[in-house]
Amino acid sequence: MRFRTRDITRVESTWKQFVPSAVLHDVDPTSFLFDWHSADLGGVSMVRYDLAAEVRSTAEPQEQLLVCRVDGPEARVYSDRGDLDARSPWISEGQRVHAHWEGGARVTALVFERKALERQARRISGDDSLSVRVRDLSPRSAHAAAAWDRMFAYIEQSALTLADNSSDELLRAELARHSAATTLAAFAVADRLERHRPAQAAPAPATVRRALQYIAENAHSPITVDDVATAVHISTRGLQYAFRRALDVTPAESLRQARLDGAHRDLRSGTPVTVSAVARRWGFSHPSRFAAAYRESFGVLPSVTAAKHRR
Incomplete structure (x- = not known):
């Protein structure tokens, strides 16, 4: 969704679609301009907007994790506990965070559904006991904050090319995973829960074979490791152990x-299609990374395979 407007009522109503608790206070109508871009990636929404006005705002997300940065020369960001660094992103899972700026600011944000981020954390770690809990609103370090900013720029640029239909479903899912992984690395948000059942016993090799079959049959879809584990009736951690x-x-x-x-088969088929289109179809949004991974796996660049089998 992209639009520009001078209609003040659209600001709060649009933002509330993503963070229902968000409230805007004292918006100055004399210098008002709202430029909005958002994308739904499934379990996480990407939001970027420029708001030219004097603004006071408050966010108190519920059942969500809001990761946000307010970038403006006069921007101030603070929680009920004290000031936050306006030059860095911050995170909240319910803690009230306030922002104030004059003249204008750019706001960049990822809004995660709590359960979706928790699933990603467990899939990435292989630990089914992980729970998402924000221990510190600030990033782990300046390096982590910079990494999050770079990730957001990449996510927004990639989101501009997403189709509204299901043709980019796999790519959309990969962008969601990338945003979750970087956020989990940038902030202290994961705690271990006490286990309520004994560790799962080692599975038989048949479990691994069934998992490989499920992967082969569904790799074209936006499945996750969690989906594979569910399909073969094992925990994600147990599946990680079994594969290792x-x-x-x-x-x-x-x-x-x-x-x-799958990309290799498509390129060998001789069907007239670009390498970038094949990469996107199989969930690879970055052409150079796809080319490097393809070459490592098959010994040649994807363009060479495509040219060799072109009809």
């Missing part, structure tokens, strides 16, 4: 290879 023990690879590596294999 039987194949010395992770389920995520197997899924990535299955998608590379």
Whole structure:
């Protein structure tokens, strides 16, 4: 969704679609201009807007995690506990955060559904006992903050090319995973829960074979390692352990290879299609990274495969 407006009522009503608790106070109508861009990635929404006005705002997300940065020469950001660094992103899972700026500011934000981010945290770590809890509103370090900013710029640029239909469903899911992984690395948000059941026993090799079959049959869809584990009736952590023990690879590596294999088949088919289109179809949004991964797997660049089999 993209639009520009001078209608003040659209600001709060639009923002409330993403953070229902958000409230704007004292918006100056004399210098008002609202430029909005957002994208739904599934479990997380990307939001970027420029708001030219004197603004006081408050956010208190519920059942969500809001990661936000307010960038403006006069911007001030603070929680009920004290000031936050307006030059860095911050995170909240319910703590009230206030912002004030004069003249104008750019706001960049990712709004995660709590359960979706928790699933991503467990999938990435392989630990089914992880729970998302914000321990510090500020990022772990200046380096972590810079990494989050770079990730957001990449997500927004990639989101501009997403189609409204389901043709980019896999790419949309990969962008959601990337945003979750970087956010989890940038902020102290993961705690271990006490286990309420014993660790799962080692599965038989048949479980791994069934998982590989499920991956092969569904790699074209936006499945996750959690989906694979559910399909073969095992915990995500148990699946991680089973793959390591039987194949010395992770389920995520197997899924990535299955998608590379799918791209390889498409390029060998001779069907007139660009390398970038094949990459997007299989969830690779960055052409150079796709080319590097493809070459590592098949020994040649994808363009070479496409040219060799072009009809």
